[in-house]
Amino acid sequence: MRAPARIGLYVAGLGVVFVASAAVAGAVVPEGAPSGTSAAHAPEQHAATSDDPAQETTRGADMVGGLSLEQGGYTLGKIEAPQTPGTPGELAFTLTGPAGEPVTDFAVAHEQRLHLVVVRSDGAHYRHAHPEMDEAGRWSVPWTWDSAGTYRVYADAVPTGGDPLTLSRTVEVAGEVVPVRADAPTTTASVDGYDVALEGSLEAGTVSRLALEVTRDGEPVTTLEPYLGAFGHLVALRDGDLAYLHAHPEGAEAAPGEVSGPTVAFAVEAPTAGRYLLYLDFQVEGQVRTAAFTVEAIGATSTPDDAPDDAPAGDDPAPHDDH
Numbered sequence: 001m002r003a004p005a006r007i008g009l010y011v012a013g014l015g016v017v018f019v020a021s022a023a024v025a026g027a028v029v030p031e032g033a034p035s036g037t038s039a040a041h042a043p044e045q046h047a048a049t050s051d052d053p054a055q056e057t058t059r060g061a062d063m064v065g066g067l068s069l070e071q072g073g074y075t076l077g078k079i080e081a082p083q084t085p086g087t088p089g090e091l092a093f094t095l096t097g098p099a100g101e102p103v104t105d106f107a108v109a110h111e112q113r114l115h116l117v118v119v120r121s122d123g124a125h126y127r128h129a130h131p132e133m134d135e136a137g138r139w140s141v142p143w144t145w146d147s148a149g150t151y152r153v154y155a156d157a158v159p160t161g162g163d164p165l166t167l168s169r170t171v172e173v174a175g176e177v178v179p180v181r182a183d184a185p186t187t188t189a190s191v192d193g194y195d196v197a198l199e200g201s202l203e204a205g206t207v208s209r210l211a212l213e214v215t216r217d218g219e220p221v222t223t224l225e226p227y228l229g230a231f232g233h234l235v236a237l238r239d240g241d242l243a244y245l246h247a248h249p250e251g252a253e254a255a256p257g258e259v260s261g262p263t264v265a266f267a268v269e270a271p272t273a274g275r276y277l278l279y280l281d282f283q284v285e286g287q288v289r290t291a292a293f294t295v296e297a298i299g300a301t302s303t304p305d306d307a308p309d310d311a312p313a314g315d316d317p318a319p320h321d322d323h
Helices: 059-063
Strands: 016-020 074-076 089-096 114-120 127-129 138-143 149-157 165-173 188-191 194-200 208-216 233-238 243-247 263-268 274-284 287-297
Touching: 074 165, 089 149, 089 165, 114 138, 188 287, 194 274, 194 287, 208 274, 233 263, 243 263
Parallel strands: none
Antiparallel strands: 016 243, 074 089, 089 138, 114 127, 114 149, 149 165, 188 194, 194 208, 208 263, 233 243, 233 274, 274 287
C-alpha cells in the first residue's frame, strides 16, 4: 500500500459514523469472532466547517460519537457478562429511554434491530454480534471471553421514531492480560486461507478511496456474498480515545443471491491524523470472516486556499482519489 494509509472513512451514499471504540496500535486478526458476526450500523457523520481556525481545531471532536453511555436521553445500562475468560454465559444489557423505562421498539437497520460491537482496549478479540431482545427490553447473546482485559461494548440501534444511537460501556474481565500491539502499519491480512490486501491512503479531513481485495491461493475471490445488505463492512478504531468508525462500501445495496468481488471499495474520511485499526467483515459460502489492518492517517497537507497565486485555473493543489 502507498505510504501511510489515509483513511477518509466517510461513506458515499450509505453512511458513516464515528462512535467510540478501543484504543488501537496494533493490527491483529480478531480472535474468536463468531461466524454470524458483522459490523454495526452507525449514524451519519457530519463534518463541521468553519473559516475560524479556532473552531477548526474542534472539527475532529464534532465528527465522533459513541464515546458515552448516554445520548439524547437514552442510556446503555450495566453490562452483565461472565467475569473470567473461558466461562460460558451471556452478555446482556438494557437500553432505557428519556423517561427511564426500557426501550422495546426499534427500527431495523441493516437487517437487524441492534448491532453489538465488542473489542479489547488494545484492539484484540474483536467481535460483532446481534443479540436478541425479550419482551421486557433486555438484550442478550451467548458469550464466552477468550482472554482477560478491559473490553469496550457498543450498542448500535435506532429507537423507532428516534435518531440512531451508538452507546458504549467498558467491562473488566479478570486474569492476566497479554497486550497485542504492532510496531508498524500493516496493509495485508490472512484469515482462514483468505488473503486481503488494502490499497489506498488516508489523509485526515479529506475524502479518499480505500479498496480491499480478497484472494485465495493467489486467485481473486469473486464470490463475496451479501451480508447485512452489503458485500463488506468496515470498522475503524482510533488509537487514543477509543473512537470507532463504521462504513459501508460504495455502490448500490447488494441484492439477495448476488455475488461480487474481489474488491470492495469505500469512500471514507478520518476526522484526525493518527493510527487506526481497520476490521473488514466479508462473507463467503455463508461464513463471515474478519481481516484486520493498522494504518496511519496523515494530517491534511494542503487545501484549495493554499494554492499559489500562479496556479493554473481549475487545478486542484490537493487532489484525492475519485469515488
